[in-house]
Amino acid sequence: MDQELGSVRVSPQVVAAIIALSAAGVAGVAWLNTRSGQRRPLRLPEEMGRAVRVDVQDGDVQADIYLTADRNVHLLNLGKSVQQEVGDAIQRMLGLGIKAINVYIVDIVR
Secondary structure, three states: OOOOOOOOOOOHHHHHHHHHHHHHOOOOEEEEOOOOOOOOOEOOHHHHHHHEEEEEEOOEEEEEEEEEEOOOOOHHHHHHHHHHHHHHHHHHHHOOEEEEEEEEEEEEOO
16 A cells, blocks of 8 residues: 555754754753854753754755853864764654754853
């Protein structure tokens, strides 16, 4: 039984939530920040989507993620780890391609 039953659409807010939760779970990420540049921690799941800007076009995702890093973390490795984890989550949960995953480290825990 391989018939088409209709369409499935995932809202951009859900894509942003998947990205935010994936990024927040990476070791070395202290918290996510608002994309407006405000350095206020976002810890609640319903807030985390505000830390991500997402664009989906032709089945490919471009994401911008804003975060604060833990102290004494290698920032380049942290950024790469976030890119990897988010990319894996997008492909595993949504089956979408990756155009770009941009990580903006806006602060470090003091």
